Amino acid sequence: MREAPAPGTPVHLDRGAFVVSIDTELAWGEAHRRDGSAGRHRFDAEREVIAAILDLFARYEIAATWAVVGHLFLDRCADDGHGPHPELVQPAYGWLDGEWLAIDPCSTLDDAPFWYGRDIVDAILACPVRQEVGSHSFSHVIVDDPACTAEVFSSELAAAAQVAAERRLDLRSFVYPRNAIAQVDLLADHGFRCYRGGRASAPFAGRPAWQRRALAAVDKVRPQAGSAVRPTRHASGVWNVPQTYLFAPATGGRRLPPAVWSRRPVARLRQAARHRSVFHLWFHPYNVTADPHRALASLEIICRAADRLRDEDSLDVVTMGDLAARLDADADTDG
Template identity: 35%
Template sequence: MSTVGSVVLSIDAELGWGFHDLESPPTDRVENARRGWNTLLDLLERYSVPATWAVVGHLMLADCDGEHADHPAPPGWFDRERTTWADRPDLRFGPELIEAVLESPVEHELASHSYSHVLFGDSRTTRTLADAELERAVGLASQWGLELTSFVYPRNDVGHREALADHGFRTYRGKNPHLEGMYRILESAIVDRSLLVRPSIDEYGLVDIPASLFLFGFEGRYRRLLESVWGDPMVRTACRGIDQAVDGDDDQVCHLWLHPNNLTGPRDDERMAAILAYLEQQRQETDLRVETMAEIGERCIGTRPSLKSTVS
């Protein structure tokens, strides 16, 4: 058996849809969503790193009436699209951005992040609503000639896994088993807790690939303070996870994730460039694999007996 693990990078690609239900969306991230998308895609091409781009289905549209009368969403769900963002197609649609991902020389995976960023774990999200979100996302992808097999839950709010299986999905990003942000950095550095996770097959036959590290979970003044003394702690932590994957076994994964809108300026670009450069270096010098969620899923299902299933 191989004694080397793998690294997966999943990307929550949503433009305005990640914030449309919030009373006060973060302006810097909203306004830099497209800039971050293009910058991240360029960086991935520079270092030849494939990623799983989990895209909100509505971005595949070129236009719409903003009403969505046949969608069983709760009242007011599409209000911002019809009102304050009615004249912001740049936040609501993104076919040219998706085309850029598909046309990249790097073999990225296009995955789903639902149709309109509905929270699947919310008690108000019925099976009917979950089905509608998945049906629309899968249908739009089919119009593009694409088959979706991986799913990233909006805000990592896991729910209705049986609906995923019924709509043909095979993998999803599960919740990080540990705390995020500063706690994750301290846990990794001080306690030396591993960032590696093991995919498992759940009771619906889906491959759960838990998150390891959110690459922008440590921001604000504490980030600036630590950067001034020790350099970027998130780069250190991500590189530690990559090293652990090099020393891991075939079933272990370092699953890094972020949103394109996390890249709001040069400091954020530098963080991603440093992480990707180190990942590429380790891939060149070792047997480390960089895989998409779909590739992990195919490999796990193909070796089903060797994985610990969640079936009780």
């Protein structure tokens, strides 16, 4: 019998795993940025793109994890004299003037559709291929900043769980806003089973620098065993389902055709199948709205490749929560 895996040790899988997670945040993700980057994103196109992505997932039977900002579960909110959402402990970030929730419009889905997304949660739940609804905190707090105290993060997790429970959803998977990972223990306390983290070690770790450079060059063309990524268990018991690939094709290669956009992710999918490792693709809907036609064509090529590898029995397509549940089950029977 195997021992339950030690914290931080990469866990080998029986089969490759394709995981997709989508940071679903609309205006919440960019609202506190001071660099004006929010203005670049086409929030008005997000609902259409989310519908198209769900349609793709239905056609290719892709079960994905939608990490939804808790406020988007709502279709309205109000300030009853105590400020918006008085149950939240607000972070007092040194870089922010004014209160964290000063941006909350305290309005309705119809009047402020970039701040509420009840209809988006409905659409995700209505997908004929079951999707996982996970959490991206309640108001997109930056958790690794010292101003995000345990009280702040706990109140965010509790508020997210509350709005999810109203939809009879049990949140199991957490994606940290801006991938700013901290206070993982609190996830376990609030019933989460996994989060999206980073890889346990650098590609080709332990090899001399010249070998790493050479292997990295080969790896770009045909990904090697030494760059394969696997989940790890945190000391609190929750699983790190590491992200491996940000799908933001329009950012780096606007002029390239979709077949070129999808070449690297498809090579990484095959790597996951060959080496029984994880390929975890993630993005925001705004990465697709940046060039929807070609990004969706590229995403379709990736989904089709995953579907084929699954048909060949060399790849599972799983949500973060599904993968964590399997790892939990293995740890139970092996421990």
